[in-house]
Amino acid sequence: MTLFHFFNCAILTFGPHAVYYSATPLSEYDTLGTSVKAALVYLGTALVKLVCLATFLKVSENDSFDPYQELLHALIGFIDVAGLYFALTQLTHRNISQNHKFQAVGLGWAFADSVLHRLAPLWVGSRGLEFTWDYILQGLEANANLVFSISLAALGSLMWLRKNKPKTLIPIIYACAGILATMPSIMSYLRRGLGWHFPKVVGFELFTSLMMAFISLQLFSACQRPSS
């Protein structure tokens, strides 16, 4: 029965990515190559981040919130943004519209994130006899992460790929992108500094992801209007 639980948590963690790919026009335009390339870029940025973390961060004995360490953590987190920039702009993609490009890149990015961070704990942990809610919560977190990644990719494509943007919206775009980029630091502050429990943190993540997705959708469609 515990393999059943593993199966359940696996479809919660990885199912939405597959569903997103097949439900949206991404599958019609065969953008799998773009997603795979984005996943590989994520792998590369993860390795670079690991090396930087190992070099610059100290290992703290207790689980408290150290502002200086978290600042360093956040700065290293911007390497993520650099990776996304690289994936969006420098890689050669087939002729797909900008609309689909950021979706494919965001999808690949989120899928790689889920696989690297969540597959191993899921495989080792959820097959045991002992039942915990952790893996279901982890799956929900993966869902929220998918929405975050797609929103960030959308804002990134707005920032770097679209040349004519309405002047008033530019600061908002950068502000939202900044919030999305520092999301991991905010999460760790909530968990360690304020001492929130895991379910509460996951609920907060889901809520903010939906909100940020809505905001980025509005921004994207607002920027789309002048050109069309």
Add this chain to the structure above:
Amino acid sequence: MSSKNPRERQMLESIYSMIALVFILVTCVDLCDAATVVDVYRLIQYDISGVPFGSRFATLNHHAGSLHFAPGADLSRTVLVIPVRELNITFVKEYISQRKPLGGLLFLLPQMFNFGNREAATEGKYQVREKELMNTVLAELERLLIHANIPYPVYFAFEDDDIDAVLADVKRSDVSGQPATATTGGYKLVVSAPEPKKIVSPSITNIQGWLPGLKADGDPNQLPTIAIVASYDTFGTAPALSVGSDSNGSGVVALLELARLFSLLYSNPKTRGRYNLLFGLTSGGPYNYNGTHKWLRSFDQRQRESIDYAICLNSIGSWDNELWIHVSKPPENAFIKQIFEGFSTVAEELGFEVGLKHKKINISNPRVAWEHEQFSKLRVTAATLSELSAAPELLESTGGLSDSRHFINETAIVRSIKLVAESIARHIYGRQGKNIQIFADNTSLAVNSPYIRSWVDLLSKTPRVAPFLSKNDPFVTALKKELEDHTREVNVHHEVLDGMFTLYDSTKAKLNIYQVASVTFDLLLLLVLGSYLITLFTFLVITTRGLDDLISLFRRPPSRKVKTA
């Protein structure tokens, strides 16, 4: 192109083998991530002449249940967790004697019996009355379990916070009428122990020490010998917990202290008596004193005849003001009279009573209730000094669960030692009836209480069931070294326990307690996730491609026949 293909194929193969290796490694990771892991001790499993007794199984893999189960419930796949404090002995008796099917039994003992836990063992927060009640309950439970043949595993564990919380949870769910089974979730108790195997040729080790007496020059005759004997091994319900502080740890401690005192006396030739002293630590006590029997057979006839008399020590640690001397020769016998009078005079001086009990021995009966009977069978005068007034039954008073450190009274041991030492010394030096205290307090020959206390502490932490003590067991070596300190010549004899008793191994294990979710929960979760993914799919299709696309997914593709026209 063709040169690329084999290389590509090689690369693919290596990638596949790496992936396979990663998977194999990952599956080998130990999945024992239980919420709680507890040390448990198994009920003893033994055969007497082929008749099986005790718990016959060791592996456990069932749901936990408590005593509040619904009447008539099927418990064949449940482990009943019973704290000994709330034990209803009639219930357990009924279950075992009627051989009702049960998945397993787990008894929870109070922490005060845990000799491994220093703080708990020395806490005196239990009143005397509670201790005595616990003692009687435990003794009855032990008697029941040892003489029954139980076809499921029975384990003992100590109460602690984790297991108490689990039990409270289980009780709550039982009271609400939902027994824990595979479909309703709950706690699963898993013990993965190897199948218990017979212990082949169990070894018993007898240790003896000689203190030679003063031989006058030109005297060809051999000096007479006085023997002091005690058996040091135990037998109890849970062999890993059988420390036998009173039976017979008190006897062993008394023997060691007597050896020390007499070695002090005998160290100076001016005070050396004209008797040899023989100290014997025998094994195989619970099994009709099998070890003593073999030890005596190893002596030759002359040595045996030179033994004037032997005093066997058995359970002298928790009496108040009466000790008993048990003999098998009739009390009218001159030797017995002499020995008894010597002892009772000293006892009177020390302020307590000594009684005499006579039990005839039956040579054809293999049952040997006292150690002196083995001596008497070989026509050596012997007596057993004990606080028990009646002979114990087979495998009774051999150091069970209730025989722990708390129930020992050190002053009782000190007084017994004084009694034996003075009586023997007066016999050796010919001072019977005279009011002289050789081992008086505050002299260099006083009985050493800290020595007694430290040995009692050590014995109360060492389970000593003979078949589980190997030939080089550190405790046996420690006893040998201690006797070597006090006596001149120490010999160690290794024997094999007689075939009538067979014991099985696997006495200690680790219990994993898992909190499991029911099958219905998993199915429900699958349903919820399936509907979530379907809603996500329809939402995305509608928002990105439009409602028509969604409907077209379900419509059959238009038939080809239109084209041909």
